[in-house]
Amino acid sequence: MTAQDDDRFLGLALSLGRRGLGRTAPNPAVGCVITRAGRIVGRGWTQPGGRPHAEVMALAQAGAAARGGTAYVSLEPCAHHGKTPPCAEALIAAGIARVVAPIEDIDTRVGGAGFAMLRAAGVEVTTGLRVAEAMEDHAGFLINREHGRPLVTLKLALSLDGRIATATGESQWITGPEARRQVHAMRARHDAVMVGAGTARADDPALTVRDLGISHQPVRLVVSRRLDLPLMGQLARTAADGTVWICHGRDADPQLIEAWQGLGARLIAVEGRGRQVDPAPMLTALGAAGLTRVFCEGGGALAASLLGADLVDRLVVMGAGLALGAEGQPALGAMGLDRLAEAPRFTLRDTRPCGGDVITLWDRAPG
Template structure:
């Protein structure tokens, strides 16, 4: 099952809105077929593994990192394909939360006489499929917030210089984060100040994430890197209902997709924005700033994972803070997260935090 999960992770960031599933088929103690969900979500992992196994799948055990699908879509159900191939046993960690499947895949298998075992490495599978499950159950993608900070929590000098606070190893780790997310999100201020490309670089031939900008009034430069490449690599803009029509027309003409979002206290409502991204099919979004957007996501309890890269440099009180105004008057109201990992990345530290579940 660990191998099936590892195979499934190859699809993270490339298969949305489908889950990134892995499948390993074993017969007589030997792997006879392997597969994972292919870019765009088709073919499914089971289809790929059965194709590789061929006749050797008969009487074999299939380890699948999520309940096999039970609904007819672009392809027949994977549960029926496993039955037709003569698989004797299916091992899966979790039931699918998609109501079109949700136990029905297991039911098809059991009705056909296939032995079904569940619960194997269920925690690890739940982490891998968190984005897919969140989109199904809450209508929004899994949100990872990334911050690159100085020792004193700054993201730039007082003049706005920020390249580079962290070292090359940390920056490469961020490229890896981009590669395993469906989209990279930044605020309008970051888009204007840094003119980021938000692409995956130095990772070979990999799919590119959707570039998302949160900009209430679409006040973004039309000669930016994203504007120039919008026709080749997707750009989506989350904007308010009061965005000027000429701005909408200009960016639509460049190939950008516009997502209207509700406002909250005069700013884009972060919950509405994530819901719009979920409706558009995204399951995993990486937010790379800026400070005000990061603060809004944290105060809205929308950050599922926080990855902080801290460099051995101090920028002082005049530097720009990593987080915008949180509006706190009591410590009890501050967002609290749970530390799950800390590691050295070159000369920097990476600490990973997840939502602190309230008692």
């Protein structure tokens, strides 16, 4: 195989893995391509719920054709016995002669052990290709394993002058239908969609993925220190499906706790900070619950608390061509900054038009 072939087939494995984003937590969304004599004989990606793993799916499709072939995997094959046997072991048993993967799995149960197991069995291992792409695709899983919390993407839909609603609270719709469709696609690639209590009370959102032909739904997550959310709203009426989670303060009203639990919501009690839930222990609790990718849609107080605690990894800004004036509601609540040096900074990754709006994508600035 040539270096060009390796790059092409590993690129395909990465693209297959992206099919699982938002569906495989707490496991990574891995893709696998198996080739023999330059021809693809098996393809697979991590299935909903995190198993079967990508390698197992690809090996099942390849069958006997896998023997002597090359497996392109978007992350180091696992080496530990969990609910399924190690993928490295499955590759060896199938007679795979070579494995190409971009990066190690930093999970303490793997951490190079998968590659070591393969090499010990005489399988050639090639690493270091498409590293940046793999780090991007697996960012949620890697952050969860390294920091114990999910990756946080903050989305802001705002006017030219940085407002998210009029003075009366009207916000539907600042951006156009094309931008809103993009939001649904972004929701689908995350494990959970998160809003603050103010947004839940003002907008009565469903927080679902709609109009994309997608059957799965992310966790619908609300952050409410006092748990004072509408008990007759959309979230309450649909909580029985098990996808409504609420992070609340430990001092929330016991009657409200009982009411939401009775509706079927999953409640997560965390420490408070002033009038809000402390974002750091909240995200740690969500990471422990298995979430790896959270898509936050505000409002201003929650967004400000996450930014102020330096817990936003990616920022999506959807800018609309209208102005609402100083009386409009700002995109961010108070952050208590006195100096520019204290402000969280982001690096521009991409800018693109979307209907009549503009989407800018930002990453946390290095350092």
